Amino acid sequence: MFQKILIANRGEIAMRVLRACRELGVRTVAVHSEADAGALHVRFADEAVCIGPAPSAKSYLNVAAIISAAEITGVDAIHPGYGFLSENADFAAVVARCGLTFIGPPAEAMRTWGDKLRGREAARRHGLPLLPGSERLESAEHAIAEAERIGFPVILKARGGGGGRGMRIVREASEVARAFDSATAEAGSAFSNPELYLERFVERPKHIEFQALADRHGQVWTLGERECSLQRRHQKLVEEAPSPSLSEERRSQMGEVIRRALRATGYESLGTLEFLMDERGELYFLEMNTRVQVEHPVTEMTTGVDLVVEQIRVASGARLELPDTRPWKFRGHSIECRILAEDPVSFAPWPGRITEYHPPGGAGVRVDSGVYGGWTVPKDYDSLLAKVVVHAPGREQALGRMRRALDELIIGGIRTNVPFQRRLLDDPEVCEGTMTTRTVERVVRELREGA
């Protein structure tokens, strides 16, 4: 096991990693920007090093400063958390070249699975289901032919990038030509690459992701799925495990396919495979995240496995302790709500001084937070303050527990999205488990219209 780990992150995930280290008996080094000098992870770490000014590019994304901090403190491993440098294969390579362990997959595995196109190619090769789609579209006529083969609606996408640019949803053949032309132009100017492809478009998808964990001895665990359909602008708000829309049979079948694919590519560390679920319950692979996810606690609560502790253990070369052929024993239902510093109506970020902080407690409630009363939330980073996670025997009890937990949570001095989260928990789609990635959008519209 490592002697000392540098945590190259901030906020609640830095605290999360720090706790895992403490429990493993590993010493910790926090790094922080000037804006985070008083942050919780800095206060609880064994050592702390200021690595730069407030902007992330000069601190939490500053590879040279982080490596220097690792050198002067004499750590033997770096945990990247999520975001920042966590999916940067070059960073992982630098860490390895410096003789330190990057707590994550090898750089090569990050390049394979972390890259959207290469990841999809690997998925296809290893039998993971993909959305029906085309190769590169040669012309508008080609696009019509492919769309008719796949079936409408379809979505045109730019090969060179994402973020909605170069994307067009097309519902019938007569619309294809115009969409093809405008998307080609947009992709060309946005990514210097006008190439397009198309895929089946799912109107009301669910977001389902599977948690995997692999050691370097060829063992792979799959720890069930999470449903993260409640998103606003691709930002997840509420996550749960298990998904109310997945059968036990489907879960174990997908687990087997995933374990086979990861073993075949020699994957190691934590990995999350994201899928889109269509209205008929079919799953299609989207992409893989090669680091710990924000929403990992719902898997921890239903499996009893400490994912960050295991991630650190496998990075140190340890073996997973159960055979990967054993189906996991799940227990109960878990839900996570992300508590953000933002206006609950306009969703504008709302940094500032937290005058009061009183987290919920009691049975089945876990809080992962990076804040405390008296601390000022900096304006420089994302707005995640805390995650409230509940566990209960069933989904309905878990929803009830989350409602009472949010009612207990007190964060004074700034605005938070708690009222919005509380509203989501009462939405009929959420209560019935039929929510999709379109649900939040509808709820926001209803609120604005005063419904």
Place this chain on the structure above:
Amino acid sequence: MFQKILIANRGEIAMRVLRACRELGVRTVAVHSEADAGALHVRFADEAVCIGPAPSAKSYLNVAAIISAAEITGVDAIHPGYGFLSENADFAAVVARCGLTFIGPPAEAMRTWGDKLRGREAARRHGLPLLPGSERLESAEHAIAEAERIGFPVILKARGGGGGRGMRIVREASEVARAFDSATAEAGSAFSNPELYLERFVERPKHIEFQALADRHGQVWTLGERECSLQRRHQKLVEEAPSPSLSEERRSQMGEVIRRALRATGYESLGTLEFLMDERGELYFLEMNTRVQVEHPVTEMTTGVDLVVEQIRVASGARLELPDTRPWKFRGHSIECRILAEDPVSFAPWPGRITEYHPPGGAGVRVDSGVYGGWTVPKDYDSLLAKVVVHAPGREQALGRMRRALDELIIGGIRTNVPFQRRLLDDPEVCEGTMTTRTVERVVRELREGA
């Protein structure tokens, strides 16, 4: 299910019951003394009624005031928590006569099992093991004969009362006569009843208790045991489940005996059967508590059952949802530390204003607390501020998790026993699981001697 429940208690257990009610969709009425006007349970309850001045006798033990509060708020049930009126059969009877439900066993069951002597008699009748002991001792000669039959050491006890008075530990026959005479005199003056009996004396016992839960349809669950050997002056400090000293076989065998006994006596609601374990691992029934225990969370964390929710459900007439013949599925290991407002060296109570309060969080940590930053702990009640409870796959991980949780806990402005608890967690007997009810006494001695 009830519509509205009055919680006739304060502090963390009032919050515990309040949370269960919230999750069941039941409205809550807090009662409080003048000293508790700003207490957490008062702030979170749907309604609150001041029932008297600070002294418990005039508020939390004031039956008339509590019944009046129930009447003016229109509740249909009263939850007594622990302590105060929770084991007062007369109170339970008054509640019933007023047409309200007492959330606990029927008064008659409280009288049977709650009374030390009648409880032992019931236990004997229903096959629960008791410490070998005598009937009433007629004379010093009779005492010697009985002691030799049972085997030394033995303990002489007064039939009329407890609290250490009239008790004598005797290790050989030559000491019996003198001990008999002095204990007889002491018992006579303390309890106006000089009668003595004797029992085998266990030098280094463990305290083991079994959690039971029965509905009024004749079903009885046993939910495993808790070990509560770490006590200071009969005050439990640390509790855990399962006990490191009990085999699975013994657990299920005891469970069966207990279920049979409780079914035979028509018991209903939560109940805890306390046992003494001798050096050879034999268990002897001591007494039964007919209410929720402070340490119930460790059972909740290892079984996934919400004991207070189930207690309320069975009080409303609902059936337990699993057959009582099914052996319980336990998971992992859970430990609870009681956080007290007291000096960690002298153990003097330390009420006062809490200037800062930051509870631990993260994976596998539960906090049940009745305090918040800025609140003044009144001097009028017991010193329990909060319970930190952890859950982990195994005992060693649970100990590690508790250490890091206590290192994270911040309670400023008053003194707490956290440093003492932290010291206990490093004690070799505690780490090995061989602690007895004498362990804390030794640790205190070592600390005083600067060991």
Place this chain on the structure above:
Amino acid sequence: MALPTQELEGLLQLLREHGATEFEYEDEGYRLRIGFAGAPVTVAAASPAPAPAAAAATASPEPEEAANVVWIASPFVGTFYRAPSPDAAPFVEVGVNVRKGQVLCIVEAMKLMNEIESEHAGTLLEVLVENGQAVEYGQRLFKLAKS
């Protein structure tokens, strides 16, 4: 700018004579604040001020009241009645003089009608609770001007 040095002198002297520890004054954009040694600059700790309890809290002291004002509080939890029976006249009305020991109302608790007597002689200034309303321990029922 003109520092109010001269005006200050008199003010400072006055404040010290009266043992003031703090002084604040504001008037149309003008603001003055003075602190003296020993002034306890108490600062409210960050404390949860959660969902306010629904029930009426015990009335807080009103420091501005005249010295001879007293309150009669409920000695127990129960239901407040102004009259001995639904049809009867109230025991007392605002404005009357009450004797020490005079019955002011009834608080019903556990089916018992408890007559509440005045602890003071004086003039009844206000009845603070509606007939038939539930009252908690220590809740103020009447306001009296002690005579």
Place this chain on the structure above:
Amino acid sequence: MALPTQELEGLLQLLREHGATEFEYEDEGYRLRIGFAGAPVTVAAASPAPAPAAAAATASPEPEEAANVVWIASPFVGTFYRAPSPDAAPFVEVGVNVRKGQVLCIVEAMKLMNEIESEHAGTLLEVLVENGQAVEYGQRLFKLAKS
């Protein structure tokens, strides 16, 4: 700007005579605040002050310093060296005058020796870090009297 130095003198004297610990004055956009020693008006927010972080924190400003005192801080995380090589003499010693742009030390980061130049001309008052010591971003290395 014109500091009301003269008027202030009288005010200060007055306030001191009267043992004031704090003075605030505001008038049409003009604002004045004076605090006196021994009046710790610190307002600690209720914040967790847990296990103190082991590493050196960035030095906090010292309000009492003369106006011409400046600090040279480390522009990155690394190891501080006073001399170009182990055997060489230090770049600078306390008491010398340094030019703007003169090399004061080396901070080694990622195997690179980075020469740190003075941002000001002045007299070196103090070297705040030991040779070979690890430094974090923004950590003060030298204290200078600007000339």
